[in-house]
Amino acid sequence: MVSEIPEVVVLRLPLYVRALSRLQDESAGVISSQELGELLQITPAQIRKDLSYFGRFGKQGKGYTVSYLLGELRQILGLEREWSAVLVGVGRLGRAILSYPGFTPAGFRVVAAFDVDTNQIGKRVDGIRVRDISELEDAIKRDAISIAIVAVPASEAQRVIDRLVQCGVKAILNYAPVSPQIPGDVKVRNVDPVLALQTMTFHLKNLELAGKRPEGKRGKF
Amino acid sequence: MVSEIPEVVVLRLPLYVRALSRLQDESAGVISSQELGELLQITPAQIRKDLSYFGRFGKQGKGYTVSYLLGELRQILGLEREWSAVLVGVGRLGRAILSYPGFTPAGFRVVAAFDVDTNQIGKRVDGIRVRDISELEDAIKRDAISIAIVAVPASEAQRVIDRLVQCGVKAILNYAPVSPQIPGDVKVRNVDPVLALQTMTFHLKNLELAGKRPEGKRGKF
DNA sequence: CCTTGTGAAGGGGTTCACAGCA
DNA sequence: TGCTGTGAACCCCTTCACAAGG
Structure with a gap:
């Protein structure tokens, strides 16, 4: 049950906990994977799949009860202790x-x-x-x-x-x-x-290059 | 040339730069993907593949000249400027x-x-x-x-x-x-x-669980 | 109707394995 | 011989799409 969970999933769980904690502070009662995904910039399917590794926490047609899901995730991550x-x-x-x-x-x-x-x-x-x-x-x-x-x-x-x-x-x-x-x-x-900055300068450098190439106009909205 | 590079690759490049910088300080002249991989806990194939997105920096039968590869990577990441x-x-x-x-x-x-x-x-x-x-x-x-x-x-x-x-x-x-x-x-x-700590408590918790189960039944189904 | 949970499909990154070459 | 560079295979994560159910 525990050994087959992809590490990427484990990396995302604390993000869910953080967002749910904030939602709880704001007295949110229920949230859908869609809404949570918008907050975290993660697809709803991703969130549902991640959660499905650990159980079934949602209510069809409704979404997830914030306090309940938060408690479960804290449990899963071992955060109920100091x-x-x-x-x-x-x-x-x-x-x-x-x-x-x-x-x-x-x-x-x-x-x-x-x-x-x-x-x-x-x-x-x-x-x-x-x-x-x-x-x-x-x-x-x-x-x-x-x-x-x-x-x-x-x-x-x-x-x-x-x-x-x-x-x-x-x-x-x-x-x-x-x-x-x-x-x-x-x-x-x-x-x-x-290191974090250096991964970003890669992109910055390429943005500048793109800006200098008149024909390289791609980003249009 | 630039737009098709996987983000994970960009995330690893600074690691290479950091390791090569240290190697250069230690006056290392040449390093193979094998050796660099051992330093970084990354497979040699991964390193070679990553580098191949940007060019051909190695010498067959020899490996990579530390100072040269370092310079190229710094260039790629835009680190040659302030x-x-x-x-x-x-x-x-x-x-x-x-x-x-x-x-x-x-x-x-x-x-x-x-x-x-x-x-x-x-x-x-x-x-x-x-x-x-x-x-x-x-x-x-x-x-x-x-x-x-x-x-x-x-x-x-x-x-x-x-x-x-x-x-x-x-x-x-x-x-x-x-x-x-x-x-x-x-x-x-x-x-x-x-968040970093919380991803690790997940594993700590499961280590403890495993330790408490005499038969260590991991990986059910 | 709305949203979950999930097999299945799809996509993308990693690893393999070997040709190429010093 | 030793190691790079790389197409192809492989594998795993993500996304899709829909049955299920409130």
Whole structure:
């Protein structure tokens, strides 16, 4: 039931959760796949197919009850509990992550932060005491942490990730600009704004080229 | 030549650039698709196919000259020039973005920052003066900016994005936790660490379930 | 009538496998 | 021999289209 779900589907589920949460805040009662699709720029068929991997949540002729579908999806994604995470790297980026207010309401709690910088160690950042990275393994194992956030320099990232994997972390949110090597049972999501920008400059460049070619007029509305 | 390239391919090109840059720093001369694939966890065939959309960059029996391929890819992605961007939203997140040191070496320069908060306006953050958002349109048009970074609250994001699109911005790096509505000729990349975490909790939850079922009956039917 | 759920069809990206060539 | 470049096969995701049912 769980093993055959396409990864792309899993990537979309949080989008549904986010949209449904907003709809619930706006007291929306029922929504059709058509309407949800318009909000998310996803085809209605796509949404219905995605949901059908997990069950039948809708009412024919009506649509989906927002609160019910939201609850089911939160259940499916494991969001009905709180998740503890550790942060490695408390430099500028790491401190920004610690003070990011979006994690807590979503149920993610950073319970420990580590660094190698002796100037940082012992200090408190947003209520979290920065600990020496030598304590990393003990802390993770003691609390059976399965999520880590990596915000160390690129040169250190693979080493840190190896250590995290070694002590049982199964999910890594990686802010370092590297493509880490990890075993298949560990999930990594990379956050790299520069990569994101670079995928867009490709299109920008081609827009400009098109604009410079008088005969290359294609985009008409 | 340009319009038929799958978007997934464009998403991978920056990964190649990043890996090749590192290889160049390490004075690597030549690399095969096999080796590059191991670094990036991508199949060699995938890499060769991706590159073949743009030309023939390798040497049979040898592989790819790192510096040459890097230069070609940078050319393809439009990275041989500097790109100016504006930032909208200079709250905690926006300030962290302004002080992020990764943009400049990659050739991205934030040339203006805007906010609605009168306490912020006029102040300088990392050398950039914060301007009143009412100046947004003029500034973008004057300098023909095509990239914007959005770091405003979710409730404001769509409005801000509408304004950006309105005055000709074609690429948006969106840090707000929303799925924006945009016309087809504008590219958006969303950065949302919470969504990233939520896709991983799905797997974590299922790992735990599997662990709790002695027979580990996965893949029913 | 309206919208879901879903087999089936379709489309597009990945992988294969080998010709080509240094 | 070693590795690229690439048509073709393959596979998987998306979209279609309609039965089902409120």
